[in-house]
Amino acid sequence: MSQQVWKLVIVGEEILSKKIIKLIKAAGATGYTVNAAGGEGSRNVRSTGDPSVSHTLSNVKIEVLTGTRELADKITHDIATKFYADYSIITYIYQVEALRDHKF
């Protein structure tokens, strides 16, 4: 019932979320999950849930499950070329077991 898949996690600025999701879908991933996120990185302290007057300082964590490492790498590559230079964003990957039969 279970299968090994890759879980790619992207933590970045909320204003990028639509664009990142577009990249994820264009690369061929079948789904994703989005959470609000907060924390601190090399660029600045990024706020958590305080009323932020503009959403420019809010963050999201996007998780994507992919069946192959190649697909995850392609998404990472697309994000890296487009956004790494100018935005607060980090990506990481690990292998997880998906507990549902599903074509990733």
Place this chain on the structure above:
Amino acid sequence: MSDFIELFIKQLQSPTLGFLIGGIVVASFGSQLAIPDSIYRFITFFLLMKIGLSAGIAIRNSNPTEIFLPALGAMLVGIAIVFIGQYTLGRLPGIKTTDALATGGLFGAVSGSTLAALLPQLDSANIPYEAWSAALYPFMDIPALVTAIVVASVYLTKKNGEASEKVEIWPIIKESLQSSAVTAMLLGVALGILTKPESVYESFFNPLFRGFLAILMIIMGMEAAQRMNELRKVAQWFAIYAFIAPIVHGFLAFGVGLIIHKITGFSIGGAVVLAVIAASSSDISGPPTLRAGIPSANPSAYIGASTAIGTPVAIAICIPLFIGIAEMMAR
């Protein structure tokens, strides 16, 4: 002159300003007081909807050609502010041109909360103004953002010496129009013109306006205190610019308003509205548009400058200043 100081001090005692300072004080003392984001969003929607409705109702009952010159003036001021930013702030040592342009764009753009703070104070001071003058907001806001993004992109293309992507202006305008602040206000204007919303306006939007405005002022004050930390990390020039620029921009727009007053009989109160929207700097719709449009500019610089200093100066100094001048002129 003593009359003017007296009027100025009276304006400083307005509830709007009291709530703003209250917000700054509690946040500076690290208070746990938090107003949920969703309430903040609802309040800004409510206030801009109310302003839009009253502007729409006014436009329905007036001659639509009257708005042409003031709208043109608003546009020119919005564009001029960006270039002022580029050639003053941008020339200072250690300031990146893109940061200066983004800051100029944000200060050229308009703050819904500052506009909301102004209108009841004009009413209290019994200064007549065209109710549609609030609808000048997008005419200044959008050209300022577009100019900042286009000039920054031209600058970056020249600097890098490569033919980079062409900037498309339409997506920037579309994004500004789609932002929550401008949408709420334009929807209100449309409803005010096309329908007869007087009953809901008088029973709901108008009576609650000042109360919600007071809460918004607390939020803006808290936000200003929090953004101060970010402003500390960038060059001090941003703080100095953020203090002086709203006053300079206000006088520039007030002058333009007076010229239009001479030509078309645009009211002095209307010129005050024009001055204060020029003095204000965007806090809702501008930052995300600029972040996406000029990605290499440092958001801590322009958001810190605008929210921590620009908005409090616009509300605390520029509103009483221009109302005081208008009262003097009416005497």
